[in-house]
Amino acid sequence: MSVDAVPGRAAEPILRLRGIEKSFGPVHVLRSVDFTAYPGEVTALVGDNGAGKSTLVKCIGGTYSIDSGEYLYKGQQVHVHTPRAASALGIEIVYQDLALCENLDIVQNMFLGREEVDGRRALDENKMERMASQTLASLSVRTVKSVRQKVASLSGGQRQTVAIAKAVLWNSELVILDEPTAALGVAQTAQVLDLVRRLADQGLAVILISHNMNDVLQVADNIAVLYLGQMAAQVQRSEVNHTQIVELITAGRSGDLGLTGSAVGVGNGATA
Amino acid sequence: MSSDSLTQPRADHSRPQNPGGGARDYALDYIRRVRGGEMGSIPGIIGLVVLAIFFSILKGGFLDAYNVENMVVYGAPTIVMAMGLIFVLLLGEIDLSAGTAGGVCAVLAAVEMVRHQMNWVLAVLLAALLGAIIGMIIGWLRARVGIPSFVITLAAFLSFQGVTIIMVGNSGSILLPDSQKTLLALTSASTNDYMPIWAGWAMLAIVVVGYAAVKLRGVSKRMAENLAVEPYSIAMAKVAALAVLGAGFIYYMGYNRIVGVARSSFYGTLTSEGVPWIVPVVLVLLFGGTYLLNRTRYGRHVFAVGGNEEAARRAGIRVNAIRTSVFVICSFMAALSGLISLSVSAGVANNAGGGNTLLLAVGAAVIGGTSLFGGRGRIIDAVVGGLVVEIISWGMGDLITGTNAPGWQEVVTGLVLLLAAGFDAISRKAGSTQG
Numbered sequence: 120m121s122v123d124a125v126p127g128r129a130a131e132p133i134l135r136l137r138g139i140e141k142s143f144g145p146v147h148v149l150r151s152v153d154f155t156a157y158p159g160e161v162t163a164l165v166g167d168n169g170a171g172k173s174t175l176v177k178c179i180g181g182t183y184s185i186d187s188g189e190y191l192y193k194g195q196q197v198h199v200h201t202p203r204a205a206s207a208l209g210i211e212i213v214y215q216d217l218a219l220c221e222n223l224d225i226v227q228n229m230f231l232g233r234e235e236v237d238g239r240r241a242l243d244e245n246k247m248e249r250m251a252s253q254t255l256a257s258l259s260v261r262t263v264k265s266v267r268q269k270v271a272s273l274s275g276g277q278r279q280t281v282a283i284a285k286a287v288l289w290n291s292e293l294v295i296l297d298e299p300t301a302a303l304g305v306a307q308t309a310q311v312l313d314l315v316r317r318l319a320d321q322g323l324a325v326i327l328i329s330h331n332m333n334d335v336l337q338v339a340d341n342i343a344v345l346y347l348g349q350m351a352a353q354v355q356r357s358e359v360n361h362t363q364i365v366e367l368i369t370a371g372r373s374g375d376l377g378l379t380g381s382a383v384g385v386g387n388g389a390t391a
Numbered sequence: 392m393s394s395d396s397l398t399q400p401r402a403d404h405s406r407p408q409n410p411g412g413g414a415r416d417y418a419l420d421y422i423r424r425v426r427g428g429e430m431g432s433i434p435g436i437i438g439l440v441v442l443a444i445f446f447s448i449l450k451g452g453f454l455d456a457y458n459v460e461n462m463v464v465y466g467a468p469t470i471v472m473a474m475g476l477i478f479v480l481l482l483g484e485i486d487l488s489a490g491t492a493g494g495v496c497a498v499l500a501a502v503e504m505v506r507h508q509m510n511w512v513l514a515v516l517l518a519a520l521l522g523a524i525i526g527m528i529i530g531w532l533r534a535r536v537g538i539p540s541f542v543i544t545l546a547a548f549l550s551f552q553g554v555t556i557i558m559v560g561n562s563g564s565i566l567l568p569d570s571q572k573t574l575l576a577l578t579s580a581s582t583n584d585y586m587p588i589w590a591g592w593a594m595l596a597i598v599v600v601g602y603a604a605v606k607l608r609g610v611s612k613r614m615a616e617n618l619a620v621e622p623y624s625i626a627m628a629k630v631a632a633l634a635v636l637g638a639g640f641i642y643y644m645g646y647n648r649i650v651g652v653a654r655s656s657f658y659g660t661l662t663s664e665g666v667p668w669i670v671p672v673v674l675v676l677l678f679g680g681t682y683l684l685n686r687t688r689y690g691r692h693v694f695a696v697g698g699n700e701e702a703a704r705r706a707g708i709r710v711n712a713i714r715t716s717v718f719v720i721c722s723f724m725a726a727l728s729g730l731i732s733l734s735v736s737a738g739v740a741n742n743a744g745g746g747n748t749l750l751l752a753v754g755a756a757v758i759g760g761t762s763l764f765g766g767r768g769r770i771i772d773a774v775v776g777g778l779v780v781e782i783i784s785w786g787m788g789d790l791i792t793g794t795n796a797p798g799w800q801e802v803v804t805g806l807v808l809l810l811a812a813g814f815d816a817i818s819r820k821a822g823s824t825q826g
Contacts, residue, residue, distance in 0.1 A: 220698030222766035232706030
């Protein structure tokens with residue numbers, strides 16, 4: 120495992136988890152999980168159903184609190200117990216269901232719950248519209264005709280784009296995308312992966328959860344594989360091939376990579 | 392003024408338009424939205440015009456000034472109740488108790504004024520407060536306890552009906568004496584109860600100038616910020632349309648006094664001696680409600696909860712508080728509606744707010760373009776739909792006569808409401824299949 124000393128990488132990871140443990144009652148979901156994410160990189164988080172991906176992401180995002188372990192953000196130990204706390208740090212999660220209101224337009228969705236108001240406490244629509252347009256433009260999004268379109272009239276790919284733009288609007292530094300391409304066609308998947316790449320190129324740390332190995336291999340810089348609640352390996356994209364990743368996902372090890380024999384197979388209590 | 396720009400824009404998304412032209416683009420965009428299911432009040436307005444023509448052909452004099460005035464006055468309680476219901480409908484909820492809640496509040500006001508000689512202002516405030524409290528209880532039961540609003544408000548509907556009967560007592564009704572004239576002035580009864588002619592024109596001037604100012608200021612502000620704008624031609628056309636329609640209305644409402652014709656009419660007592668005082672009251676509620684829904688964070692959050700509750704919750708919106716608040720607004724408006732009814736009839740009967748009162752108000756909202764499925768609606772819908780409902784009930788009274796007339800009238804009114812709800816469902820489908 121050579122996660123250190125990668126050329127061109129920021130010196131300090133923006134997120135470093137060490138020895139994270141999480142149980143739900145008797146079910147031990149995360150076992151001593153280590154994980155890092157660097158700014159300017161796409162870190163793919165992969166694993167089979169029930170490997171603990173969702174739980175790990177929810178721990179990062181503050182939906183769940185970790186039982187024990189170190190949660191370091193920009194080198195500082197932090198305690199994230201609520202989604203709001205995560206947002207305040209600059210962590211945004213785009214869930215698979217996107218959480219957009221179809222009856223509202225793009226601007227209204229992007230500012231939902233954080234609306235800008237003017238001096239008389241009335242909504243400052245112009246300011247919001249301008250900021251939303253700028254954010255979309257900065258992401259080189261050209262697929263939406265007007266930012267005043269209702270989300271109901273948008274395609275799946277456009278919705279994903281809006282959800283991602285909503286996440287980066289708030290000067291966030293770590294964006295977590297949960298299966299962003301799961302429901303998309305070929306062309307739209309390419310667009311969204313393009314966008315994911317651009318986010319990282321702009322200096323954000325991106326964590327990408329995906330089941331699609333093609334997506335992962337195409338866009339990720341770094342791949343973390345969870346196997347039954349344990350971190351089987353976190354490796355550079357350039358060091359592994361498709362077969363090795365699949366072996367890590369299904370068996371927890373591949374050649375020299377992955378969990379040692381004694382560790383494999385103890386995590387039979389893990390759930391999603 | 393933007394200390395907030397995140398990154399330098401690489402592409403301009405805002406499509407600035409030339410405010411002189413662009414009317415064609417604007418029209419095309421409008422048509423696209425209509426086809427996408429965002430029909431707004433169009434069906435309601437078409438219905439209003441078609442029905443008005445239909446009934447006036449069937450019965451000469453239907454659109455006479457005094458008759459129109461009558462419809463405005465008697466439609467007001469429905470309109471005001473529908474305004475409140477729109478908040479509840481926006482969340483995909485229903486308040487079946489709005490009618491009888493308004494009845495209870497009206498009876499309370501009548502009892503205090505007639506039996507305890509309470510000042511009418513105090514009585515009105517007390518009734519409005521009762522409305523708000525009723526809404527708070529319903530909202531609490533819905534949001535915190537989790538009982539479906541259908542069940543809570545059906546129970547409340549029945550109970551309030553009983554409370555009204557008990558409060559009114561054996562007499563069967565409470566009549567307001569002439570000493571309570573101020574409350575009566577809201578509607579009719581004598582010439583003095585209408586706005587003076589000059590006040591009507593002044594009101595129109597305020598509304599038109601205010602509307603024009605808001606429009607033009609909005610356009611110029613957006614132009615200054617390089618955002619897409621509504622073309623000046625369209626904005627001016629809207630202002631002109633409002634001015635012409637408004638002037639026609641004011642003139643027509645004051646027809647008798649302006650032209651000096653006699654006050655007798657086929658329909659009897661009502662006159663057209665000026666704009667009824669209820670009109671400015673409804674206008675204030677219309678502007679206030681529209682501002683609340685479209686220009687404040689609260690209104691935005693109401694739409695959000697109605698559109699996707701989970702998304703609203705994740706955005707940090709206090710969903711339960713929003714849900715409770717819409718029931719408070721609805722019952723408060725129901726109380727106002729009940730008070731207006733009290734004023735229109737100069738009294739209140741023990742079946743106040745029962746029967747089809749609520750059904751007509753819900754029908755008004757839906758006909759106006761508010762969705763029963765939540766997430767879509769505007770306060771103006773209540774006005775458009777309320778007038779349609781009122782035209783139908785007045786027209787039906789003329790049209791259907793004979794032994795079973797009241798029965799047939801109810802059958803037809805019910806079918807019209809069903810038609811409106813069907814329209815709502817179909818336009819919703821059209822909207823969701825787009826894209």
